[in-house]
Amino acid sequence: MVEWLLTPNFLSGADAGDIGEFNIFDICLIDELWTARNRAFHDHKAASCLLTAWDTQANSVVLQHVHREIYFGKLVLFVDATFKDLRATAGIIVFESEGSVLEAMAVNFDANQPLEAESWALFHAIRWCQTRSWRQVVIVSDCQLLVQGLQAGRAPDWRLTGVFWSMLELLDELPEVEPLVHTRPHEHERASHPIPNPPHQPPASSNRPHPRHGGRRPRDGIDDDLGSSSSLLQDR
DSSP states (O other), X not given: OHHHHHOOGGGTTOOHHHHHHHHHXXXXXXXXXXXXXXXXXXXXXXXXXXXXXXXXXXXXXXXXXXXXXXXXXXXXXXXXXXXXXXXXXXXXXXXXXXXXXXXXXXXXXXXXXXXXXXXXXXXXXXXXXXXXXXXXXXEEESOHHHHHHHHHTOOSSGGGHHHHHHHHHHHHHOTTEEEEEOSOOOHHHHHHOOOOOOSSOOOGGGGSOOGGGTOOOOOOXXXXXXXXXXXXXXXX
């Protein structure tokens, strides 16, 4: 199936419109299969892309709209992270605007919670854009809490202030790179990613607006531990 999707020789005589429609289908199918795999692993649900993508009519309409609107004219990076036993792996897949797979990367790192794993995954995606000098980019994550925090310029968890501000610093240098939320959060994400209620007052910097929102930011170290892979990821 992978060969059929990535090398559609049967479309050799098709016009540009048909090829474009197939590329959209290609991206949607690969993404939904990956989402179904994650849902089966994390939520212990049946690994069916039909359950994932079309469980409600409203969700299917949103998916179709998102898939058509965000891909054209830009590189699209799909980002996801797995987390187990204080270890995490980030998977990043890059699509060209025409829909073909350009590159893929895997990054292994330590993490203390799922939201931290998602944060570092998104950080590495942004950093990858910087090292490759990619500018017209959409980075797609299913971590709604994290993306909304970036859009608001406020860390969703005070314990992740360092990686959060590092991401915002990179985004300041790459104003045309846009993080977006794709689909709804998984059940495990909603359960694992609430905004915590710590027993003491969090550091002031975690709630300080980013400079683009009228505040200032601390300087944090940036992790350079990048690795690459051309294959899909397996859980460690």
